[in-house]
Amino acid sequence: MPAHVPSASRDAVGSVAAGPSPAPVRQVLSDSVYEDIKAMVMDHEIAPGARVGIEALARTLDVSPTPVREALARLESDGLVVKRSLSGYRATELLTRQGVEELFEMRLLLEPRAAALAARHADEAQLDAVEAILEAMQAHPGPAGPYAAYRDFAALDQRFHDAVAEAAHRPLLADAVERLHSHLHIFRLSSLQNEGDPTLAEHERVVRAILRRRAERAAEAMADHLTRSLERQLSRFDGE
DSSP states (O other): OOOOOOHHHHHTHHHHTTSSOOHHHHHHHHHHHHHHHHHHHHTTSSOTTOEEOHHHHHHHHTSOHHHHHHHHHHHHHHTSEEEETTTEEEEOOOOOHHHHHHHHHHHHHHHHHHHHHHHHHOOHHHHHHHHHHHHHHTTSOOSOSSHHHHHHHHHHHHHHHHHHHHTTTOHHHHHHHHHTOHHHHHHHHOOOOOTTOOHHHHHHHHHHHHHTTOHHHHHHHHHHHHHHHHHHHHHHHHTO
């Protein structure tokens, strides 16, 4: 998680604004507030379905309401909050079992096809990017504990799937995969223990098939990964 911007630094934003280059400072503040509120939603400090008060968050984070509004607009595009007329923002509800099944139904329609097309059409830079993301994931702890502990892993997991879809050279397909924001919704359900987590091994099989330009095998490996991931998610509901 990006370093928390101290109150002194945040208060300084107003005075810096008169200087020659306020944009970078403002962006740091905006990103920090976004990550702070995102962590609160992911960790259920802001409960699913709860109202998200702009003024209250501004006081809690010691900032003006402006960066809070900007953060909530970004979180709305992530699908983590929803804005309703007259009642303001609320945190979205958690996925139900049916919601999880429908989400993976969409992914199984889109992502195996994306992997196959990536095996056929990815350029060298895109192949390098997919490989680099996989290597970076190996250096980060898997999904366990609070959001701050697995934030980097979750972001890389999302980037991996987005990068495969982008390498398919089908912009509409890549956009559809990205807009699902599937990883945020899944990780928000509850954290899995990272011991023996098979995600990396499953990703490696997808990458290996893409690098070898084996379209059919890439599709199979992606479908297998998503099917196994769905089984892991549904096991949470079975244990309740």
